[in-house]
Amino acid sequence: MTTIRIGLAGCGFVSELHMHAYRRVYGVDVEVKAVAARGEQVVDFARRHRIPTAYRSFRDLIADGEIDVVDICTPPNLHASMIVEAMQAGKHVICEKPFSGYFGRDGDTAPIGKHVPKARMYERVLEEMEATRAAINRTGKLFMYAEDWIYAPAVTKTVEILKATKDKILFMKGEESHSGSHAAHAARWAMTGGGSLIRMGCHPLSAVLYLKQVEAKARGETIGVASVICDVGNVAACLRPEERTVLRANPVDVEDWGMLSVTFSDGTKATVFSGDMILGGVRNLIETHTSSGALYANITPNTHMMTYQTSEEKLADVYITEKVDRKIGWQYVCLEEEWTRGYLQEIQDFMECVATGRQPLSDLALAFETIKVNYAGYWAAEEGRRVTL
Numbered sequence: 001m002t003t004i005r006i007g008l009a010g011c012g013f014v015s016e017l018h019m020h021a022y023r024r025v026y027g028v029d030v031e032v033k034a035v036a037a038r039g040e041q042v043v044d045f046a047r048r049h050r051i052p053t054a055y056r057s058f059r060d061l062i063a064d065g066e067i068d069v070v071d072i073c074t075p076p077n078l079h080a081s082m083i084v085e086a087m088q089a090g091k092h093v094i095c096e097k098p099f100s101g102y103f104g105r106d107g108d109t110a111p112i113g114k115h116v117p118k119a120r121m122y123e124r125v126l127e128e129m130e131a132t133r134a135a136i137n138r139t140g141k142l143f144m145y146a147e148d149w150i151y152a153p154a155v156t157k158t159v160e161i162l163k164a165t166k167d168k169i170l171f172m173k174g175e176e177s178h179s180g181s182h183a184a185h186a187a188r189w190a191m192t193g194g195g196s197l198i199r200m201g202c203h204p205l206s207a208v209l210y211l212k213q214v215e216a217k218a219r220g221e222t223i224g225v226a227s228v229i230c231d232v233g234n235v236a237a238c239l240r241p242e243e244r245t246v247l248r249a250n251p252v253d254v255e256d257w258g259m260l261s262v263t264f265s266d267g268t269k270a271t272v273f274s275g276d277m278i279l280g281g282v283r284n285l286i287e288t289h290t291s292s293g294a295l296y297a298n299i300t301p302n303t304h305m306m307t308y309q310t311s312e313e314k315l316a317d318v319y320i321t322e323k324v325d326r327k328i329g330w331q332y333v334c335l336e337e338e339w340t341r342g343y344l345q346e347i348q349d350f351m352e353c354v355a356t357g358r359q360p361l362s363d364l365a366l367a368f369e370t371i372k373v374n375y376a377g378y379w380a381a382e383e384g385r386r387v388t389l
Contacts, residue, residue: 101193113189113253151342154297174204180249195254201274230377249276
């Protein structure tokens with residue numbers, strides 16, 4: 001069996017999750033051969049994960065003739081250019097969310113999140129995504145969109161039930177929220193392309209778009225997004241410094257609260273919420289209400305295991321779940337978090353796609369539509385009206 005050789009771009013939090021998943025791929029021979037990042041930490045990352053080569057340059061990574069797949073786990077403002085460069089160098093590409101975004105152009109007044117009209121952002125993002133999609137298609141290589149929610153067991157079971165029942169989805173409600181990112185770039189539009197709605201809300205948004213297409217295929221229908229309304233804000237701006245004891249988010253020109261509502265062409269609805277001021281760990285939830293049932297996908301938190309503990313010190317080396325600010329009291333312990341949230345299944349699917357040439361569940365079309373709808377939401381929020389797509 002031919003070994004699939006991976007080159008990682010980036011060595012942060014998401015790269016750690018992907019490494020955990022690569023070690024658990026079965027039925028396909030996979031080796032993470034190289035990692036590239038500019039900081040000194042790349043050397044330690046390579047040593048800890050026994051990766052043979054550490055590059056300081058993305059160009060050096062994609063020039064490595066032994067690498068088959070480049071896995072892009074870098075800040076969002078680098079994604080589009082890295083996708084195109086890697087695929088033009090003959091590599092298949094895995095790219096973390098978001099697929100694209102508006103990160104500023106010459107002549108923009110900084111900070112761009114406060115000064116550049118969202119209608120202009122929407123137009124420019126669509127132009128860039130069209131160009132990126134065309135470049136991808138010319139290479140003939142696989143593009144794999146790393147949207148873990150599509151692979152989360154609670155979502156895949158929802159898919160199984162929808163296919164079996166062929167029920168009409170009437171309404172979906174999704175959320176990803178937590179207490180705020182500790183990454184400095186998360187505070188600035190020029191680095192992330194938006195705030196909580198694109199950093200976190202993109203996950204439930206991709207899920208509702210995906211589930212609606214599952215329904216459409218099962219019922220032999222054609223369904224698209226008809227219109228979007230949205231509201232965003234920086235609700236934590238009202239806090240005094242001494243009140244920010246547990247919230248990490250401190251936005252410069254992005255939102256820390258966002259709610260987007262989608263109307264589909266069949267008249268049905270979906271609402272997505274994201275917030276950077278929600279305590280108690282990460283909330284990854286999606287409800288699906290159909291013509292004859294209801295499905296509640298509680299990705300996290302869930303009740304696989306609950307604990308009540310009284311000593312923070314004794315639990316210093318015990319992992320509970322992402323973003324929880326304390327370990328005492330009642331806690332929802334996330335067991336096998338990488339499996340529960342779909343990272344293992346995502347990488348398994350991608351490696352099978354590279355080995356066989358088939359398309360992934362989470363593909364270019366989903367990546368494109370998610371960003372299109374998200375930016376339509378920003379436009380709708382700024383102008384206080386419904387945007388028709």
